[in-house]
Amino acid sequence: MHKKNKRAQEEIVGFAMIIIIVAIILLFMLSFYLKSEKKDIIESYEANSFVQAFLHYTTECRDYSEYLSIRNLIFECDKGESCLDGEEACEILDSTLENILMKSWPTGENRPIKGYELQIIADQTELISFTKGNITGNYKGAQQKLPPKGGSNINISFRVYY
Amino acid sequence: MIKDKKGFQISFAWLFALIIGAFILFLAIYGVTKILGTGGDITSVKSGAEIGALLGPLETSFESTKIVLLKMPVETRIYNKQNTDGDFGKQIIQVSQKNLGKWSLTEIDVSFQNKYIFSESVVEGKDFLIFSKPLEFPFKVTDLIYLISSEKTYCFVNAPERIEEELLALTYENFIVGNCSGKNEVVCFDEEIDSNFQECHTNVDTGRREVQKGIQTMFFETDALMYAAIFSDKSTYESQIKRIMKRINMLLLLYDDKALILSAQECPIEINLLILSNIVNNVQTSEDIIKVANAADDLERENDNARCRLW
Amino acid sequence: MVKIMEINKKAQMKIQQTAFMLIAVTLFFVLVGLFLITIIFSSTKESSELLREESALLLVSKLANSPEFSCGEAFGTIKINCIDSDKAMALKYNINTYSNFWGIDGIKIRKIYPKNSEACTSENYPNCGEITILSSEGTGVSNFVALCKKENIEGQISDKCELAKVIVYYGEN
Numbered sequence: 001m002h003k004k005n006k007r008a009q010e011e012i013v014g015f016a017m018i019i020i021i022v023a024i025i026l027l028f029m030l031s032f033y034l035k036s037e038k039k040d041i042i043e044s045y046e047a048n049s050f051v052q053a054f055l056h057y058t059t060e061c062r063d064y065s066e067y068l069s070i071r072n073l074i075f076e077c078d079k080g081e082s083c084l085d086g087e088e089a090c091e092i093l094d095s096t097l098e099n100i101l102m103k104s105w106p107t108g109e110n111r112p113i114k115g116y117e118l119q120i121i122a123d124q125t126e127l128i129s130f131t132k133g134n135i136t137g138n139y140k141g142a143q144q145k146l147p148p149k150g151g152s153n154i155n156i157s158f159r160v161y162y
Numbered sequence: 163m164i165k166d167k168k169g170f171q172i173s174f175a176w177l178f179a180l181i182i183g184a185f186i187l188f189l190a191i192y193g194v195t196k197i198l199g200t201g202g203d204i205t206s207v208k209s210g211a212e213i214g215a216l217l218g219p220l221e222t223s224f225e226s227t228k229i230v231l232l233k234m235p236v237e238t239r240i241y242n243k244q245n246t247d248g249d250f251g252k253q254i255i256q257v258s259q260k261n262l263g264k265w266s267l268t269e270i271d272v273s274f275q276n277k278y279i280f281s282e283s284v285v286e287g288k289d290f291l292i293f294s295k296p297l298e299f300p301f302k303v304t305d306l307i308y309l310i311s312s313e314k315t316y317c318f319v320n321a322p323e324r325i326e327e328e329l330l331a332l333t334y335e336n337f338i339v340g341n342c343s344g345k346n347e348v349v350c351f352d353e354e355i356d357s358n359f360q361e362c363h364t365n366v367d368t369g370r371r372e373v374q375k376g377i378q379t380m381f382f383e384t385d386a387l388m389y390a391a392i393f394s395d396k397s398t399y400e401s402q403i404k405r406i407m408k409r410i411n412m413l414l415l416l417y418d419d420k421a422l423i424l425s426a427q428e429c430p431i432e433i434n435l436l437i438l439s440n441i442v443n444n445v446q447t448s449e450d451i452i453k454v455a456n457a458a459d460d461l462e463r464e465n466d467n468a469r470c471r472l473w
Numbered sequence: 474m475v476k477i478m479e480i481n482k483k484a485q486m487k488i489q490q491t492a493f494m495l496i497a498v499t500l501f502f503v504l505v506g507l508f509l510i511t512i513i514f515s516s517t518k519e520s521s522e523l524l525r526e527e528s529a530l531l532l533v534s535k536l537a538n539s540p541e542f543s544c545g546e547a548f549g550t551i552k553i554n555c556i557d558s559d560k561a562m563a564l565k566y567n568i569n570t571y572s573n574f575w576g577i578d579g580i581k582i583r584k585i586y587p588k589n590s591e592a593c594t595s596e597n598y599p600n601c602g603e604i605t606i607l608s609s610e611g612t613g614v615s616n617f618v619a620l621c622k623k624e625n626i627e628g629q630i631s632d633k634c635e636l637a638k639v640i641v642y643y644g645e646n
Binding site: 183193249250274275301302303412413415416417418419420423424427428429469471472473 | 499543562628
């Protein structure tokens with residue numbers, strides 16, 4: 001009688017062990033399958049595209065023939081020129097870029113974007129510099145060099161922190 | 163003695179267990195085979211879709227040529243098919259991969275309306291070279307994509323300087339200028355045979371704007387279409403030409419509507435798009451391409467002289 | 474006789490035990506199999522979703538270079554990452570032909586600076602801020618573009634470029 005009872009118990013234990021082993025294997029496989037890649041908060045092309053796009057923006061500053069784009073305004077600012085209405089090119093550049101950045105990259109504690117940094121440097125001289133929000137360890141950046149138009153080499157550097 | 167007479171007896175429990183066990187094994191093997199088959203199909207379709215996604219970076223903006231190397235994990239066959247029905251036709255890619263010495267067969271294909279791939283009907287290899295060139299007729303129509311197996315080398319003989327420079331700038335061993343060997347696909351420009359007396363597999367007549375492969379002739383305008391004729395077969399080339407004409411027709415409609423919008427801004431457009439539209443709608447084969455090119459040149463001049471450019 | 478009956482009962486019990494055990498094991502593995510198949514096919518669906526997302530991300534970074542959108546040389550020199558607003562409006566009214574062209578569910582162009590949330594129609598263009606080329610409720614990925622058009626300023630036609638975002642939608646189903 002004792003032997004019979006022990007055998008049944010052994011069989012049940014064996015069956016239970018199989019179930020436990022299979023369950024553990026399944027758990028491992030589940031965790032592997034459920035791992036998914038999250039989309040980045042900011043993609044690398046966004047920062048690049050932002051810089052390329054804002055360079056084409058048509059500003060309020062006019063020369064004799066046309067309203068200047070930000071790109072051309074940077075060169076005018078570098079030369080210390082003024083617009084047709086007497087306003088300084090650098091002032092218009094500054095205010096326009098500030099507004100563009102505010103509208104394009106809203107920052108805040110509860111926002112995905114924590115801060116940004118924009119620098120426009122002509123040779124070694126800083127023409128424009130904007131920093132807003134917090135500088136965190138994660139960022140996406142873009143660099144753009146503008147070929148000189150009879151003046152300095154312009155280097156644009158932009159970083160978005162998240 | 164009685165025990166020996168009994169002989170071998172399978173108990174009912176064993177019999178039952180054997181039958182059920184065999185049935186379970188059969189179900190398991192059948193299920194695995196089915197999943198493997200479906201998995202193979204899924205891999206082929208995924209490869210096709212991934213190839214489509216890989217072609218995205220080949221979109222040119224102001225560059226003249228872009229190149230990517232496509233590496234596949236196993237020997238792969240890429241079937242290049244086209245459908246010329248509808249407003250844009252379709253670019254169809256079918257991918258077949260070699261697993262355990264056998265080519266997977268799949269009826270599932272991946273199609274794109276906005277891609278134009280020029281290649282042989284079947285391209286086989288482990289790595290593929292894909293490069294692109296923009297087609298302008300006279301505005302940018304699309305990027306033509308050329309697909310060749312990295313196992314194939316093309317040797318260009320007596321090519322114009324700009325072609326030589328462009329090919330050498332790609333810096334891939336698949337393109338050789340001069341010094342052809344027997345293993346190369348020899349492409350001769352304005353010549354019957356190359357200087358090593360190798361037979362030319364492809365003859366390009368830059369004067370008559372023809373590419374000849376054996377008895378087949380393809381007509382081209384612009385370098386982009388010339389490369390297309392060199393790297394593809396006639397049926398692919400002619401089908402893609404028809405699709406490109408449809409694309410040009412749709413773009414002309416957009417430019418026509420743009421002209422109306424600009425006219426409302428008091429910038430009247432005096433560019434006659436109708437002539438090119440009529441010609442493009444009547445293109446049957448690549449032989450009609452020259453008419454398209456001539457009309458495109460006229461339009462380009464009109465656009466250059468316009469107060470408000472359309473493109 | 475009693476002993477034979479006992480043996481028979483024992484045998485029947487054994488058969489029953491084996492049968493129940495095998496049924497239980499089979500049911501268990503069938504459940505495991507169903508579970509695995511669900512995961513495998515959901516991973517296929519996820520792969521398909523990932524591919525669509527990847528496709529949309531690639532497209533949004535390149536859409537401005539598409540001939541149907543690009544500025545080309547219409548605004549002076551060649552501009553990269555520039556969408557011709559007038560062409561986009563023309564495309565909006567021809568979108569039936571283009572509905573499956575790019576393999577995505579929706580395209581929208583939204584002005585960022587100067588901001589204007591008014592939807593563009595043939596009546597209010599160009600004094601509006603959002604051009605819905607192809608409408609969709611799916612997931613959107615966006616990219617910055619310059620949105621350029623010809624504008625009549627004091628009787629003179631000038632090029633005017635503003636900052637906008639192009640949004641590509643996918644995964645509507």
